[in-house]
Amino acid sequence: MLDTSNMIPIIVVTDDNYAQHLGVMLTSLFENAAQSERVQIHVITAGLSDNNTSKLMEITGLYGANIEFLTVDPSLYSGFGVRNRMSHTAYYKLAIPELFCDRFEKCIFLDCDIIIKADIEELWNIDVSGTAVAAVKQPFFTRHDQLNIPDGSSTFNSGVMVINLRQWVESRVKERAIEFLKYNSHRIVFHDQDALNAVLNDNWIEVNPRWNQLTSFLYANHEELGWSQKQWSEVFDSPAIVHYSSTKPWYYLNDHPYKQDYYDYLIKTPWSNYIPPDQEPALQLMNKKTIVVYGTGSGGDRVHALLTERGRSISYFVDSNSVKWGQAFHEKMVCSPETLLREDQSELAIFIASYSYYTEIAKSLEGLGFRENEHFIAGFGRR
Numbered sequence: 001m002l003d004t005s006n007m008i009p010i011i012v013v014t015d016d017n018y019a020q021h022l023g024v025m026l027t028s029l030f031e032n033a034a035q036s037e038r039v040q041i042h043v044i045t046a047g048l049s050d051n052n053t054s055k056l057m058e059i060t061g062l063y064g065a066n067i068e069f070l071t072v073d074p075s076l077y078s079g080f081g082v083r084n085r086m087s088h089t090a091y092y093k094l095a096i097p098e099l100f101c102d103r104f105e106k107c108i109f110l111d112c113d114i115i116i117k118a119d120i121e122e123l124w125n126i127d128v129s130g131t132a133v134a135a136v137k138q139p140f141f142t143r144h145d146q147l148n149i150p151d152g153s154s155t156f157n158s159g160v161m162v163i164n165l166r167q168w169v170e171s172r173v174k175e176r177a178i179e180f181l182k183y184n185s186h187r188i189v190f191h192d193q194d195a196l197n198a199v200l201n202d203n204w205i206e207v208n209p210r211w212n213q214l215t216s217f218l219y220a221n222h223e224e225l226g227w228s229q230k231q232w233s234e235v236f237d238s239p240a241i242v243h244y245s246s247t248k249p250w251y252y253l254n255d256h257p258y259k260q261d262y263y264d265y266l267i268k269t270p271w272s273n274y275i276p277p278d279q280e281p282a283l284q285l286m287n288k289k290t291i292v293v294y295g296t297g298s299g300g301d302r303v304h305a306l307l308t309e310r311g312r313s314i315s316y317f318v319d320s321n322s323v324k325w326g327q328a329f330h331e332k333m334v335c336s337p338e339t340l341l342r343e344d345q346s347e348l349a350i351f352i353a354s355y356s357y358y359t360e361i362a363k364s365l366e367g368l369g370f371r372e373n374e375h376f377i378a379g380f381g382r383r
Contacts, residue, residue: 006038008124009107011100011163013044013092018112019052020271021250023059027265028115030063039120041067042107044092044099046074055270070099080185090191093158094177097168105166111159113248114212115261118240123162123211132167133204136160136212138193139225146187147198156204158193159243160212173199213239215246218257219298246355251381252279253351255306278381281373285349290315292340293379294361295353296329303353303379304330318350320364341368351379 010029014022022043030036041060048056053069060067077091093109100107108124110116126134135156144151168174177195181188188194209217209227213235217225222232242258249262266274285291291312293303296319307314316333319325324334340350350370352361358378365376 008039008120009042009100009104010039010120011042011044011093011096011107011109012112013089014048014112015045015087015089016049016052017087018089019048019056020266020269020274022112023056023269023271024262024265025110025112025114025116026056026059027268028117028261029110029120030059030065031265031268032116032118032120033063034119034121036063036065039063039065041065042100043067043069044072044095045069046072046089046092058270080181080191091181093192094174094195096163097165097174101165101169105164107163107165109158109161109163111243113244114159115242115258115265116240117242117261122240123160123207126162126207128162128164128167128205131203131205132164132171132173132200133196134162134207135204136207136209136214138190138197139214139216139220143189143194146184146189147194147201149198149201153201154206155197155201156193156206157212157214157243157245158190158196159245160207160241162207167203171200171203208240210235210238210240213242213258215244215256247381249381250274250276251378252276252282253306253377253379254381255302278373278377281377285351285373285377286310286312288349289347290343291349291351292343293317293351293353294337294365294376295319295379296321296324296334297354299353299355299379300329303351306380307351320361337364337368340365340370345370345375348375350376352376353379355380 012022026041033039048069057067072092072095074088077088080088080091106128128134133156138155138157141155144153176199180195180198217235222229225232242261244256247254247256249256249259266272291307291314293300293314296317300317304314314332316335317329318335318337318339320337325336327334350365352358354361362372370376
């Protein structure tokens with residue numbers, strides 16, 4: 001066993017689609033670390049392009065840190081379920097015990113879609129000697145029956161974890177998680193996170209939520225989260241880690257309050273010339289004569305605010321829920337999706353106000369003859 005007393009092993013998983021975002025995350029980590037040379041980056045991947053590998057090495061070298069790349073067999077995870085345009089890459093973190101148990105007693109796992117605004121050593125210093133994982137509680141969880149865990153049990157978000165590797169091996173976390181996925185893959189929503197919570201339900205400790213500020217925290221009040229007003233303000237105003245856990249800041253229409261932080265670190269990376277993929281179609285659609293928002297929930301509120309801030313006037317809303325048809329939302333009429341067929345397609349722009357149901361809504365619009373980026377777009381970005 002190597003002496004890790006002076007090292008901070010950081011484990012990440014990625015593919016070429018998320019290499020840029022990993023680069024931004026690493027830059028934020030190093031920029032805020034008191035001793036960046038103590039940080040060791042270990043990248044688990046099924047293969048990265050030479051170009052992306054070189055860029056990531058450039059970043060770590062700039063800060064005097066070390067990076068290594070470990071390759072896993074993607075076929076071991078390809079049979080597990082994915083949703084919302086996620087990839088199977090998230091499951092690669094299940095390989096952590098076998099890859100590192102003989103090298104470290106403890107490590108930190110970090111998702112790529114985060115930025116770090118504090119010294120990572122504070123997270124590293126959390127004592128996990130008596131538990132398998134230290135992580136932030138996932139709010140609003142209700143699917144206990146799907147994970148076969150007791151009603152009312154708390155679950156954790158797997159995007160930021162301090163891991164006791166010895167406990168993971170002794171508890172057979174990988175083997176049990178894979179066994180769970182074999183029989184429950186069709187039921188899962190949060191991919192590896194569901195599997196880890198199913199097998200570690202009684203073997204984790206809670207971390208201060210400022211170390212994993214989830215997007216869902218930002219759209220809930222302190223009472224809904226079970227926090228004091230002071231704690232909510234601390235998490236909102238002074239996060240140590242911002243986790244873009246739903247909509248992503250690398251989309252032009254994204255409305256995350258910490259979106260600019262992503263670009264502040266991006267400019268310091270080899271990807272500094274990045275242009276959001278939805279920028280051009282979004283600008284074209286916002287200049288259409290008839291602007292419609294699909295969705296009248298909290299997402300509809302967000303897209304309404306986003307378009308209003310940009311000086312755009314919404315013609316009306318549509319919703320698949322027939323109960324809402326004929327009602328008013330933000331002083332505009334709510335109509336059925338079929339109403340869109342009456343419009344001149346060349347002057348129509350549809351902004352989908354849902355992250356969770358974007359794929360389903362997009363398919364229904366395509367069934368009506370509309371095309372993505374030409375007639376409709378994600379209203380506040382997507383994964």
